[in-house]
Structures are given as structure tokens and as C-alpha cells.
Amino acid sequence: MLRAEGLRPSHQLELDKELEEFLDMDDGDVGSLTEEDDSDEESSLPDAQSAEKTLIAIHKQFRDYGFVPRSVKKPRQKRYLQPNDIQRVISFIRGYAAEYAVVLPGRQANQKNFSGEVLSSSTTRAEVWRKYQETSKKYEPDARVLSLSSFRYIWKTFLPDIKCTKPMSDLCWQCQKNNYKVYRSNGLAEEEKRDTLNVQLEHLSLVKGERDLYNCMRRDCKEICTDQDLHLLNGPVPPASRDFKMHYSFDFAQQILYPHRHHQPGEIFFKTPRKCGIFGICCEGIPEQVNYLVDEGMTCGKGSNSVISYVHHFFCNYGLGETDVDLHCDNCCGQNKNKFVLWYCAWRTIHKLHHQLGLHFLIVGHTKFAPDCYFGQFKKIFHKSDAHNLADIAAMVNNSSKPNIAQLVGTEDGRVMVHCYDWQKFLQPYFRPLEHIKQYQHFRFDANKPGIVFAKKRHNDEEEVKFQLLRDVNVLPPKHGFPTLQPAGLDRERQAYLYKHIREYCEDYAKDTTCPKPPPSPPSRPTKSKTPARL
Structure with missing residues (x-):
């Protein structure tokens, strides 16, 4: 027990007895020793809590290790x-x-800065950090090598324009070819570099x-x-009944x-x-987008007949009745940029x-526009939800965001x-194709000049x-x-495959x-059996 100098034996016995009682107490009973009387108005709650924690720590130290000095661990100093x-x-x-990045071609998801650089999609920040670690140990052994978390923090904070591109990011091939020539132009003459x-x-x-x-x-x-x-695409509205100009974009x-x-x-x-x-037509002014959900058995392909049929259905059922319209789409020749779409606009x-109709195509490789935004909102919900039939998909489209509207094709x-119409067969006898259609990006049609198309290669061409x-x-x-x-629907072979291999993954309400x-x-x-010829 604790021995104190200068105490009488009777006082020493009382001290030993009180110490034994103190060591036999629980932590909760030890904490109660610090409670002050309710009538004491000068006591503060933080001081009482601190005294309680200190007394419990002393009790635990004496109970576990005896009367030895307490060793306090110093906190680890941060570097x-x-x-x-x-x-x-x-x-x-x-x-x-x-050495390895390419200049951002000006069209990258969630990236508005044109001065950025992107690394290959197979490159990760951890891989770059390992090369940094290896290089530092080899050429600067005395220098400090930072951890992966610090490396990522510095990269994100000081170099936000250098990113690892995602596998889904489709860069412009023309930009990549031009950038490659620029990077490899060290040995060229000044004129060739400039060109x-x-x-x-x-x-x-x-x-x-x-x-x-x-x-x-x-x-x-x-x-x-x-x-x-x-505020809403609440058609149908009679065509050319409102004297204003509207803009729509469409894409698959x-x-x-x-x-x-x-x-x-x-x-x-x-x-x-x-x-x-999924085929979407977006009105950016409201904004709202009608998403046509095309089941496998209802499709007529992704050619011009389908594109024209969905656009025609949109104008008849969701159009705002504008007199003038501008249409934007990507540069896919099989779907949009072909003679049949031009014939439909002329028709x-x-x-x-429409009194005035403009058809505009974005540059190949730089075709991200409004429909992709609403497609992404739907896909974000789709990957987190369950869908077992077309009705479930349509509900997801309507609930993904306020601008998204679902329209079942069948x-x-x-x-x-x-309905999908054979516009190629309908328009072929009356129109002829425009030569070298791929080199033009902007087309204009005027109701006062029927059948004539005005084409430009660039937006600023006079x-x-x-x-x-x-x-x-x-x-x-005719009109x-x-x-x-x-x-065509699903053939029997495809139906048998779905029934045999996919039906088990459907919920009961959607299996049939x-x-x-x-x-x-x-x-x-039955095949007729051939009788052997007589000799």
C-alpha cells in the first residue's frame, strides 16, 4: 500500500482502508465521486466532466499497474x-x-475548359504515382517520396486540367491526328511546324x-x-399556327x-x-425531351425511315406549331445526313x-449536345433500378428528370x-439526290421556294x-x-431463346x-422415301 511519511499508524491504517475501497470500486462509482451538490451554483459542467475522466483514469492505472508513474504517449507529429x-x-x-497526354479537343464530358489535356483511358493516377515513386528513388534517393493520397491531392488541386480520360469518351480523330503531328514536329522546319x-x-x-x-x-x-x-410540350398544335422560331435536337x-x-x-x-x-428529340427552350422507346420486336432499323417517322410523329403530336424551325443532329450518314432526310425537309x-426550316450537323467527333444530357439522366437511374418490361422502362424515363418524357413505339x-412509314419509297419518285452531300454542314429550306435547298460547308460562309x-x-x-x-416482330427462334434463357430473370408480373x-x-x-431403282 501507499506509505506516507510523518503519519501516525492509526492514520496510516485509515488511508490504507480508504485506498482499498477506492480500488474495489467500479468506474461508474468512481465517476459519481466528482458530482457536485446541486446547490453549488459556481460549479461548471465541463470542469466536472474533466475531473470525472481524470479520476477514472487514475483508478484504472492503480488497479491495472499499481503505484507506478504513468507514461503518456506523445502524439505522432505530422509531416x-x-x-x-x-x-x-x-x-x-x-x-x-x-510525353503521353493529348490536348483536349474542346468536347469532353463535364469539361468546359478548352486548354485541358487527357491521358489514355488505360492510365490511372496510381500508375503515374508508381512511376513517380520509382523515378524518385532512382534519381533522387535523398528526396522525400509522397504517399499516393498526397500525390492525388496535389494532382487534383494544382493540375485539374490534366485528366485520365474515361473509356466512353470518344475524342475527335481529326484532333488526334493533328496533335500527333504537332508533338512530332521537333525536327521539322519552322514553316512546316507553323503549317x-x-x-x-x-x-x-x-x-x-x-x-x-x-x-x-x-x-x-x-x-x-x-x-x-x-412550359410544356402539350401538343398536338396545328402546324405553322404560331409565328415564332423554335429549335430541336435529336439523336439515338x-x-x-x-x-x-x-x-x-x-x-x-x-x-x-x-x-x-431509344431515340430522343429535345426542345431546348422549354426544356423537355421526348424519348421514343423502341422494343426489339417493334424496330424498323436505325435508318432514315425510322428517323423521319419519329421526327414526323413528334411534329404532329408534340410540336409547338412554330412557323420556322432549326434542327440539330450528329453527322451519321446512315441515319441523318442523307438524301431522304433532305427530301423530308423539302416536303x-x-x-x-414550316415556312423556314434549317438542318444543321455538328462536326464529327464534337457532337455532344442536349439529348446526351437527358440520356445520361435516364441511364443514371436505370443502372440503379430494376426494369422487367417496357412499362418499367417508361416509368424510369418519366421519373429520371422533369424534362424527360417517355413515348412507347409499341x-x-x-x-x-x-407507325413507321416507308419514306424512301414515298419520296423517291419526286426528288433527286444532292451531289457531295457529305461536304455540307448546313441546309436551309424556304416555303416560298419549294424544292430548293441552300447548302453551306461552314456556318460563316457567305x-x-x-x-x-x-x-x-x-x-x-402528295401531303x-x-x-x-x-x-417484323420477334421470330420464333428469338422467342424460344428468351423463354428458355431469360424468362427466369423476370419478375412474375413481367414473364408473360x-x-x-x-x-x-x-x-x-414427311419426306417421301425413295425406292431403289430396278436394275
């Missing part, structure tokens, strides 16, 4: 980042980017001009919708597969569920469904809701190429009577719609 360490990391990342750099600058200037034109049309469209108090999204679960079973990745295509102005049982699309100006195409294309039982196969005809 703060020094300016020289930060500068070394910045210099290494910049040097690595100068190589001017080619890339001219390309980027063209891209920026086209993007500015698109953004300008969007702003004007929003101002018109605000002035006209337009990547198809999705269903049934889909947010925790997808591994086995289904080796199988082919039912497919659903609309001939029958004064149901799983074959009921057609949006001169327009004028071409008459009608074979005979006195013979105009109605389009031949209807019936969807998404993966119904295929019809019985027709009986095979």
Missing part, C-alpha cells in the same frame, strides 16, 4: 507537405503529361464556331419560350437490355436479354408545314403506337449552294398517303410479356 515536395510532384505530372499548328488551330476554330452557333440557337429558343409563356442513344436489375446476376452477362432502343416546306405483344431537289417542279409529292412499314411462351413449331412435312 506537412513542403513547397519543394509539392513542386517536384507538379513537375513530374506535367512532364508525364507532355501543322495552323491546321489544328483552324480545326478548333471551326469547332468553336459551330458550337457557338448551336448555343446561340439554344439561347434564342429559350427567350422565345419565355416570351410566349411556353445506346440501346439498353431488359430485364435489368441493379444487382445484375453474373450469368446474364453471357446471355442476350431483350433489347430496347415539309412544300406543304407549308408494346411487347405487338401493338403499334407510333455564299450558299443552291440546288433544286424536285425532279419536276410541276409535279409535287398524305405514306406507305406503312409493319414491324417480356418472355412469353413461343408458338408451337409448324409440323414438318
Whole structure:
């Protein structure tokens, strides 16, 4: 026990007795010793709590280790980042980017800065850090090597323009070729270097001009919708009944597969569920986008017939009745940039469904625009939810964001809701193709000049190429009577595959719609047995 000098034996016995009682107490009883009387108004709660913690710590020390001095661990001192360490990391990342990165071509998801640089999608920040660690130990053994977390923090804070591109990011091939020539121009003459750099600058200037034109049309469209108090695509509205100009954009999204679960079973990745295509038409002024959901059995392909049919259905059922319109789309020749789409635009102005119609194509490789934004909002919800039939997908589209609207082209049982017409067969007898259509980016049609298309290669070209699309100006195409294309539906082999391999992944309420039982196969005809020829 504790021995105190100068105490009488009786007092020493009392001290030993009190100490034994103190060591036998629990932590809760020890904490109660610090409670003050309620009548004491000068006591403070933080001081009482601190005294309680101190007394409990002393009790635990005496109980576990006896009467020995307490050893207090000193907190570990942090090694703060020094300016020289930060500068070394910045210099290494910049040097690595100068060797392996490409200049951002001005069109990258979630990136508005044109001066950025992107590394290959196979490169990660951890991989760059390992090379930094290896290089530092080899050439600067006395220098401090920062950890991966500090390396990432410095990269994110001081070099936000240098990024590792995502696998989904499709860069412009023309930009990549020009950048490669610029990087490898060290041994060239000054004139050749200047010419190589001017080619890339001219390309980027063209891209920026086209993007500015698109953004300008969007702003004007929003101002018109605000002035006209337009907030919804609540058609149908009679065509050319409102004297203003509107802007629309349309594009296909990547198809999705269903049934889909947010925790997808591994086995289904080796199988082919039912497919659903998506075609979106966006009115940036409101803004709202109509998403056409095309079931696998309702599709008529992704050619011009489908594109024109969905655009025609949009104008008839969701259009705002504008007199003038501008349309933006990507440069896909098989879907948008072809003679049949031009013929359809001319057909609309001939029958004064629009008085002025402009068709504009974005530069190849720089085609990110409004429909991709709303596709992304839907895909974000889709990957986190379950969908077992078209009704579930349509509900996801409507709930993904306020501007998204779902429009079924047809149901799983074959009921057609949006008809697809054979516009190629309907327009072919009355129009002729425009030569060298791929070299033009902007087309204009006027109702006062029926059948004539005005084409420009660039947005800032003053001169327009004028071409008459009608074979005979006195013979105009009719306003109605389009031949209807019936969807082929699912063949029996595909139905049998869905029933056998995919049906088990559907919920009970969707099994008979998404993966119904295929019809019985027709009986095979008996083959006649050949009798051997007589000798």
C-alpha cells in the first residue's frame, strides 16, 4: 500500500482502508465521486466532466499497474507537405503529361475548359504515382517520396486540367491526328511546324464556331419560350399556327437490355436479354425531351425511315406549331445526313408545314449536345433500378428528370403506337439526290421556294449552294398517303431463346410479356422415301 511519511499508524491504517475501497470500486462509482451538490451554483459542467475522466483514469492505472508513474504517449507529429515536395510532384505530372497526354479537343464530358489535356483511358493516377515513386528513388534517393493520397491531392488541386480520360469518351480523330503531328514536329522546319499548328488551330476554330452557333440557337429558343409563356410540350398544335422560331435536337442513344436489375446476376452477362432502343428529340427552350422507346420486336432499323417517322410523329403530336424551325443532329450518314432526310425537309416546306426550316450537323467527333444530357439522366437511374418490361422502362424515363418524357413505339405483344412509314419509297419518285452531300454542314429550306435547298460547308460562309431537289417542279409529292412499314416482330427462334434463357430473370408480373411462351413449331412435312431403282 501507499506509505506516507510523518503519519501516525492509526492514520496510516485509515488511508490504507480508504485506498482499498477506492480500488474495489467500479468506474461508474468512481465517476459519481466528482458530482457536485446541486446547490453549488459556481460549479461548471465541463470542469466536472474533466475531473470525472481524470479520476477514472487514475483508478484504472492503480488497479491495472499499481503505484507506478504513468507514461503518456506523445502524439505522432505530422509531416506537412513542403513547397519543394509539392513542386517536384507538379513537375513530374506535367512532364508525364507532355510525353503521353493529348490536348483536349474542346468536347469532353463535364469539361468546359478548352486548354485541358487527357491521358489514355488505360492510365490511372496510381500508375503515374508508381512511376513517380520509382523515378524518385532512382534519381533522387535523398528526396522525400509522397504517399499516393498526397500525390492525388496535389494532382487534383494544382493540375485539374490534366485528366485520365474515361473509356466512353470518344475524342475527335481529326484532333488526334493533328496533335500527333504537332508533338512530332521537333525536327521539322519552322514553316512546316507553323503549317501543322495552323491546321489544328483552324480545326478548333471551326469547332468553336459551330458550337457557338448551336448555343446561340439554344439561347434564342429559350427567350422565345419565355416570351410566349411556353412550359410544356402539350401538343398536338396545328402546324405553322404560331409565328415564332423554335429549335430541336435529336439523336439515338445506346440501346439498353431488359430485364435489368441493379444487382445484375453474373450469368446474364453471357446471355442476350431483350433489347430496347431509344431515340430522343429535345426542345431546348422549354426544356423537355421526348424519348421514343423502341422494343426489339417493334424496330424498323436505325435508318432514315425510322428517323423521319419519329421526327414526323413528334411534329404532329408534340410540336409547338412554330412557323420556322432549326434542327440539330450528329453527322451519321446512315441515319441523318442523307438524301431522304433532305427530301423530308423539302416536303415539309412544300406543304407549308414550316415556312423556314434549317438542318444543321455538328462536326464529327464534337457532337455532344442536349439529348446526351437527358440520356445520361435516364441511364443514371436505370443502372440503379430494376426494369422487367417496357412499362418499367417508361416509368424510369418519366421519373429520371422533369424534362424527360417517355413515348412507347409499341408494346411487347405487338401493338403499334407510333407507325413507321416507308419514306424512301414515298419520296423517291419526286426528288433527286444532292451531289457531295457529305461536304455540307448546313441546309436551309424556304416555303416560298419549294424544292430548293441552300447548302453551306461552314456556318460563316457567305455564299450558299443552291440546288433544286424536285425532279419536276410541276409535279409535287402528295401531303398524305405514306406507305406503312409493319414491324417484323420477334421470330420464333428469338422467342424460344428468351423463354428458355431469360424468362427466369423476370419478375412474375413481367414473364408473360417480356418472355412469353413461343408458338408451337409448324409440323414438318414427311419426306417421301425413295425406292431403289430396278436394275
